[in-house]
Amino acid sequence: MQEYKIIFAGSMGAGKTTSIQAISDNEIISTDVVNTDKEAHSKLLTTVGIDYGQIMLPPDTKIALYGTPGQERFQLVWNIVTQGALGAIILIDSTSEKAPAELPFYVDYFYQNGLKNIVVGLTHTDISNGHLTLDDCFDVLSKHDFVFPVFAVDSREKGDVLLLIESLLASIEATIS
Numbered sequence: 001m002q003e004y005k006i007i008f009a010g011s012m013g014a015g016k017t018t019s020i021q022a023i024s025d026n027e028i029i030s031t032d033v034v035n036t037d038k039e040a041h042s043k044l045l046t047t048v049g050i051d052y053g054q055i056m057l058p059p060d061t062k063i064a065l066y067g068t069p070g071q072e073r074f075q076l077v078w079n080i081v082t083q084g085a086l087g088a089i090i091l092i093d094s095t096s097e098k099a100p101a102e103l104p105f106y107v108d109y110f111y112q113n114g115l116k117n118i119v120v121g122l123t124h125t126d127i128s129n130g131h132l133t134l135d136d137c138f139d140v141l142s143k144h145d146f147v148f149p150v151f152a153v154d155s156r157e158k159g160d161v162l163l164l165i166e167s168l169l170a171s172i173e174a175t176i177s
Contacts, residue, residue, distance in 0.1 A: 001060040005084050006168060008051075009110055010091035011102045012070030015123045015155025017051050019091065020065045023161040024053025028065075050081055055165075063165060079113065087117030087168045091155065092132060095124045099132035104144045111146070117175065118146075119168045121153040121160075 008016040020028050029052040051067030066081045082088075088110045092103050107118055122137055124130070132140075137150045149167045153160035 001062060003062045003064065004086050004169065004172070005064045005066065006165065007081055007085045007088040007110070007115065008065060008067040008091060009078065009088050010070060010106050010121075011093050011096055011099065013096070014070065014091035014093040015121075015153075016067040016070065016091055019089070019121075019155040019161045019164075020051050020053040020067050022156055022158045023055055023165070024065060025055050026053065028053035050077060057169075061169075063169075075109075078109070082110065082113050082115060085115060086172050087119070088115045089119050089121055089164045089168060091121045091123055091153075092137075093124050094122050094130040094132045094152075095127050097131050099130075100136065100140060103132065103137060103140050104146075107141065107146055107148065108144060117168060117171045118148045119164050119171065120148055120150040121155070121164050122150065123153060123155050125152040126154065 008019055010016060017030060053065045055063045055065065057063060066085070068078050068081055090106045090110065092099050096102065103120070107120065111118060120137060122132060122134060134150055134152055141148060151163060153164060155161065
């Protein structure tokens with residue numbers, strides 16, 4: 001059996017916990033608590049530790065899914081979770097005014113910490129008044145000399161999350177071969 005560890009990282013409120021809930025074969029272990037930082041995001045709950053779920057892909061691949069908190073003050077958690085991971089799915093909330101700066105920050109952080117296989121998911125694109133489009137993502141990444149797959153996704157949709165995972169696995173397998 002092949003086993004992979006994948007990290008879900010990115011901005012607060014981008015859908016990391018929701019993505020893991022949407023795709024996990026079992027009930028996830030979640031570290032959500034009441035959000036006391038309403039200035040950063042208006043959501044009710046926020047992750048303060050590590051979320052965990054897993055999926056099995058045919059024929060015999062186990063994917064361990066680890067979600068990180070979005071706030072920078074939890075970088076210690078990011079460092080711990082990154083150990084042994086083969087790649088990261090970076091989720092960015094397109095409606096956040098900070099999104100254009102958050103994208104290169106999170107990608108660079110995890111890239112510099114050893115995760116060379118990265119896929120970007122742009123969330124909340126169905127809401128008007130977004131601050132980051134798919135084209136913007138490619139422009140921002142290219143300005144930082146990054147070339148990674150980028151998808152507009154709904155973190156509540158299993159198929160969208162599976163697309164991110166399959167794209168990441170394809171990137172990982174391409175580097176292994």
